[in-house]
Amino acid sequence: MTTETQNHIREGPTVIGVDDSAAREAAHVEEVTANTANRLSDGIVCGATPDTPSIPLVSDIVPNYRLDGHVTIVTGGSGGLAHTLCQALVAQGSELALVDLTVDKLSIVEGDLKEFIRVNKLAPVTISTWACDVSDSTQVEELVRAIPHEHQGLLPDKLVHTAGYCQNIPAADYPAARAEHLVKVNLMGSLYICQAMTRQLLEKTKRRKSISAMANSAAEALPRFPNASYVLIASMSGMIVNTPQPQVAYNMSKAGVLHLVKSLACEWARYGIRVNAISPGYIATPLTKQVIGASPEGAALQHEWTSRVPMGRMAEPKEFVGAMLYLLSSHASSYTTGENLVVDGGYTNW
Numbered sequence: 001m002t003t004e005t006q007n008h009i010r011e012g013p014t015v016i017g018v019d020d021s022a023a024r025e026a027a028h029v030e031e032v033t034a035n036t037a038n039r040l041s042d043g044i045v046c047g048a049t050p051d052t053p054s055i056p057l058v059s060d061i062v063p064n065y066r067l068d069g070h071v072t073i074v075t076g077g078s079g080g081l082a083h084t085l086c087q088a089l090v091a092q093g094s095e096l097a098l099v100d101l102t103v104d105k106l107s108i109v110e111g112d113l114k115e116f117i118r119v120n121k122l123a124p125v126t127i128s129t130w131a132c133d134v135s136d137s138t139q140v141e142e143l144v145r146a147i148p149h150e151h152q153g154l155l156p157d158k159l160v161h162t163a164g165y166c167q168n169i170p171a172a173d174y175p176a177a178r179a180e181h182l183v184k185v186n187l188m189g190s191l192y193i194c195q196a197m198t199r200q201l202l203e204k205t206k207r208r209k210s211i212s213a214m215a216n217s218a219a220e221a222l223p224r225f226p227n228a229s230y231v232l233i234a235s236m237s238g239m240i241v242n243t244p245q246p247q248v249a250y251n252m253s254k255a256g257v258l259h260l261v262k263s264l265a266c267e268w269a270r271y272g273i274r275v276n277a278i279s280p281g282y283i284a285t286p287l288t289k290q291v292i293g294a295s296p297e298g299a300a301l302q303h304e305w306t307s308r309v310p311m312g313r314m315a316e317p318k319e320f321v322g323a324m325l326y327l328l329s330s331h332a333s334s335y336t337t338g339e340n341l342v343v344d345g346g347y348t349n350w
C-alpha cells in the first residue's frame, strides 16, 4: 500500500506547513514526462498503480468515514442529540473532548460511551470531559488550549457543536437580558469555539512555517489543515418560523449561525478548514419525548408539529449521524464548505 493510499484510508491530523502546489505540479510534470519516456522505450504506460494503469483504487473514489487519530470536540456533550452522535464518533475511531456546562452529567456520558465501546467490541479511544460555558470566550479559549494535554498532544481539528437552548417567550414580552443570553450562547458561542480551534491550529503552524521557510524560501508559507472540519448544529428555525410556539430569540440565533458558517467557510477555505451546518427539524430526544408524553397539551403540540412534516413524524437522533460523518470526513466532503445540510423530513419544503 502506498503512503498516498494510506492517507486516504486513515485520516490523520495532517498539517502542511507550506503551500506545496508548485512542488506537486512539478512532480506531476515529472511523472508525465517519465511515463512518456516509458511508453516510447518499452510500450508500458506507468499509471496510478503498476498493474492497472489509469484505473483508480476504490479507496480513491469511494469515501470512508474513519476518524482515527483525530480529536473531535463535542459541545453540549450531555445533550440528547450529542449522545447518539458521540456513539457514532467513537465507532469511527475518533477521540472525544466532551464539553458542557458541568462535568457531572458528562461523567455519566463518558461511562455510557465506554460501555458502548465494550459491548460493540470497538477499539478504545481517549475521552475527556470539560466544564465550559461556550458563551464565555475566555473559558472557550482556555478549554481549547487545554484539550491537547489530555490527548497525547493532538490538536482538536474536528468539531460537532450542539450546545444551545430554546426558549418560548412572546416577542413583545421577551426581557432583553434573556434574549441576549440566548443569542450569546447559541450564536456567539458558535463563533467562539470555531475561533479558538482555528487560532490554535494556526499558531501551531507558525512554528513549522519558520522551519519550512528556511527549507524552501521560494514558496510562500501558507498553513493548510485539509482534515479540519467544523460542524455546527443549527436548526430549521434559522430558515422558517416555528408554530405555534413563539421563539424569536432562538430563531434569530440559528439564522445567525447559518450566516456565520458561510462567513467562516469563506475566510478559512484558504487554510483548508471547512465549516458547515446541519439544520435539524424536530427531534425526538429523551427530553422532547418527556415533554410530549407528560400532558395532553404536549401530545397536541407534537401533533401540530408532525402535521407540518411531509414525512409525518419527528426525527430520531441517529438520523443525523450520516450527515455529521459526511461533513466531518475530509474524504467524503472535501469540496463542501459553507453548506447547510437540512435534515427535517421535508418540513422546510412546505
Ligand SMILES: NC(=O)c1ccc[n+]([C@@H]2O[C@H](COP(=O)([O-])OP(=O)(O)OC[C@H]3O[C@@H](n4cnc5c(N)ncnc54)[C@H](O)[C@@H]3O)[C@@H](O)[C@H]2O)c1
Pocket: 075, 076, 077, 078, 079, 080, 081, 082, 099, 100, 101, 132, 133, 134, 135, 161, 162, 163, 164, 165, 166, 185, 189, 233, 234, 235, 236, 279, 280, 281, 282, 283, 284, 285, 287, 288
Ligand atoms: N431537539 C430538537 O428538536 C432540535 C431541533 C433543531 C435543532 N436542535 C439543536 O440541536 C442542538 C442539540 O439539541 P438537543 O435536543 O440535544 O438539546 P439538549 O438540551 O438535550 O442539549 C443541549 C446541551 O447544550 C448544553 N448547553 C446549553 N448551554 C450551554 C452553554 N452555555 N455552554 C455549554 N453547553 C451548553 C446543555 O447543557 C445541553 O446538555 C441544539 O443546538 C438545538 O438548538 C434541536
